[in-house]
Amino acid sequence: VQKDFVESITAQHTLATGKNKGRKAKHASFVEPLPEGEEVTDTTGKKWKLIRQLSQSATELLYEVSRPSSKELNHTLKLGTKDGRIFNEQNFLQRAAKPASVEKWVKQNKLDFLGIPSCVGFGLHTDSYRFLIFPSIGESLQSIIEKENQPLSEEVVLQLAYRILDVLHYIHSNEYVHADISAENVYIKQGQRSQVYLVGYCHAFRYGPGGKHVEYREASRTPHEGTVQFISLDAHKGAAPSRRSDLQSLGYCMLHWHTGLLPWTELTQPQQIATEKQRYMEDVPALLSQCFGRRSVSRAFQTYLTAVMALQYSEQPNYSTLKAGLSDALVQLGASVEEPLNF
Structure with missing residues (x-):
């Protein structure tokens, strides 16, 4: 059972990140990685330094990032092409997932927690990239x-x-x-x-x-x-x-x-x-x-x-x-x- 499950979950992962991600890529070009150590600047002027690459697919990359003036890591940067699907995600987060709106919902529905990531920064980098920044979520x-x-x-x-x-x-x-x-x-x-x-x-x-x-x-x-x-x-x-x-x-x-x-x-x-x-x-x-x-x-x-x-x-x-x-x-x-x- 364990062997079958490993093969199955690996197959799902391959299909999701391979053939299926290729279909997603019709809407966004392949993302070229940025070098670790490079800095990006969000729309508020805050700089973020790329510490290490966490993962990569055809249309997006994840990096561990930090503020150059701070020792605090615990943030993740999602990088995609400027006009790719990451723009759709940014639009959703700004329109429907504002921290104040999430907090209000949590109180109204008497929840202890609601698992929607809080976007703490976003911006463009050069003429090619769009990025979103989130606190680490495990x-x-x-x-x-x-x-x-x-x-x-x-x-x-x-x-x-x-x-x-x-x-x-x-x-x-x-x-x-x-x-x-x-x-x-x-x-x-x-x-x-x-x-x-x-x-x-x-x-x-x-x-x-x-x-x-x-x-x-x-x-x-x-x-x-x-x-x-x-x-x-x-x-x-x-x-x-x-x-x-x-x-x-x-x-x-x-x-x-x-x-x-x-x-x-x-x-x-x-x-x-x-x-x-x-x-x-x-x-x-x-x-x-x-x-x-x-x-x-x-x-x-x-x-x-x-x-x-x-x-x-x-x-x-x-x-x-x-x-x-x-x-x-x-x-x-x-x-x-x-x-x-x-x-």
């Missing part, structure tokens, strides 16, 4: 899974899903959807209480401008955008992503994180993957059976997936009911949402 779930070399426990997956639902509820309430949920876009900062962040808003889409939901129109956008193994059927068909798209993507991620499998794991052609998703959307028990195999199917997974697969395109999800199902299942497992994640 380690990607993708990296943790690869180190663990085995599927995540049901307890951990339910804890992750509960926290991600909090973030989705917030961004959906601000007329946006994420549209690219995957282990690469989930970060975890361990402490007394694990902080779970949903990052990577390059594909964020405003589904309800002015309070009016966009109409469902296939082929109105580029099909198959996002990490193809986990995107919704709507995205495969080139329809604008909606709230149900995010919740269905989260369901696919939950299954993969816990079982290491999806019925389309071995497929590489987006249209083939879309065909399989269409088939299993109409038969959730078969989807669960394929993923869980001979093991007993998690009732929490079954409840969640049945609910989100039945959502209409413009329907407002019942976040409280979905979260309650996950929370109740955690209690039955002798755990709770508040406990630190135990990988």
Whole structure:
């Protein structure tokens, strides 16, 4: 099981950062790395020094950065091409994820934490680059899974899903959807209480401008955008992503994180993957059976997936009911949402 899971998660990572990232690159040129030690200046005039490169994909790089006049590191710089998708992320963060707005939501909904990264600086560098700066938010779930070399426990997956639902509820309430949920876009900062962040808003889409939901129109956008193994059927068909798209993507991620499998794991052609998703959307028990195999199917997974697969395109999800199902299942497992994640 461990060997199969490692091969599976590596395949997902390769597909996401290779072929699929290549499709994203149609919207943005390949990013050439900047040398470590170089300085960039944000729009407020603050200088940031690139300490070391953390990761690289076809369209973006991450660096650990510091202020030249300060010994404090703990900041991450995301670098992309000037006119690439990073501009879309910047627009989302400035419009819908202002720290004051997030803090107000946390208080109104009596949350202890909401995992939306706070952008503390942004700017342009030369004529080619755009960058965003964030406080350090820990380690990607993708990296943790690869180190663990085995599927995540049901307890951990339910804890992750509960926290991600909090973030989705917030961004959906601000007329946006994420549209690219995957282990690469989930970060975890361990402490007394694990902080779970949903990052990577390059594909964020405003589904309800002015309070009016966009109409469902296939082929109105580029099909198959996002990490193809986990995107919704709507995205495969080139329809604008909606709230149900995010919740269905989260369901696919939950299954993969816990079982290491999806019925389309071995497929590489987006249209083939879309065909399989269409088939299993109409038969959730078969989807669960394929993923869980001979093991007993998690009732929490079954409840969640049945609910989100039945959502209409413009329907407002019942976040409280979905979260309650996950929370109740955690209690039955002798755990709770508040406990630190135990990988």
